[in-house]
Amino acid sequence: MRIGIDFDNTIACYDGVFHAAALERGLIPPDLARDKNSVRDHLNGSGRKDDFTELQGYIYGARMDLVSPFPGFAEFIGVAKRAGHDLFIVSHKTRHPILGPKHDMHAAARAFLVDRGLIGEGAAKIDPAKVFFELTKEEKVARAADLRVNMFIDDLPEILAMPGFPEGMHKILFDPDNQFAGHAGCGKELDRRSSWVAISADMAREQS
Known part of the structure; x- marks a missing residue:
């Protein structure tokens, strides 16, 4: 087959990876839930949608060591x-x-x-x-x-x-x-x- x-x-x-990378870049508070959707919703809800888009590229391109x-x-x-x-x-x-x-x-x-x-x-x-x-x-x-x-x-x-x-x-x-x-x-x-x-x-x- x-x-x-x-x-x-x-x-x-990517469990916990978006949270770790966002903390590393100072984008979120430490007590935010660790899942990707919480990170996305926090940034989008605070008018920082571009920050989340850039965060994705940062993880997929530079921080695959976290994965x-x-x-x-x-x-x-x-x-x-x-x-x-x-x-x-x-x-x-x-x-x-x-x-x-x-x-x-x-x-x-x-x-x-x-x-x-x-x-x-x-x-x-x-x-x-x-x-x-x-x-x-x-x-x-x-x-x-x-x-x-x-x-x-x-x-x-x-x-x-x-x-x-x-x-x-x-x-x-x-x-x-x-x-x-x-x-x-x-x-x-x-x-x-x-x-x-x-x-x-x-x-x-x-x-x-």
């Missing part, structure tokens, strides 16, 4: 590859931030994958040649189609609902916070999973 995997919020976990892979993802790579599956990372993001210094966010994401031991040579790593960062979501879907993936794993139902994916592709909605538990389409077009451990367990069952 050929499996496509999104990057941001699917492989890369960790979701628990179980590294183990998933080993499980999938031992089962003979072919893995591809297919994501979309602009190359440079909209505001602030022109960090290369594609290069930063690749460096994150290398530094965390997720891509490279070896039986438990993804081939770097199979990592694709596209500029738009349409180009992301087109890349998945070109790669003829049989399964795609993404944290956004609207991405998985886009036309252009290979026909009959298995769609897995990665939902670690269970925010889409009541989402229309889950259980029909989308298989919703809350962890990489659960996805690995599904894969192991299919092999047994």
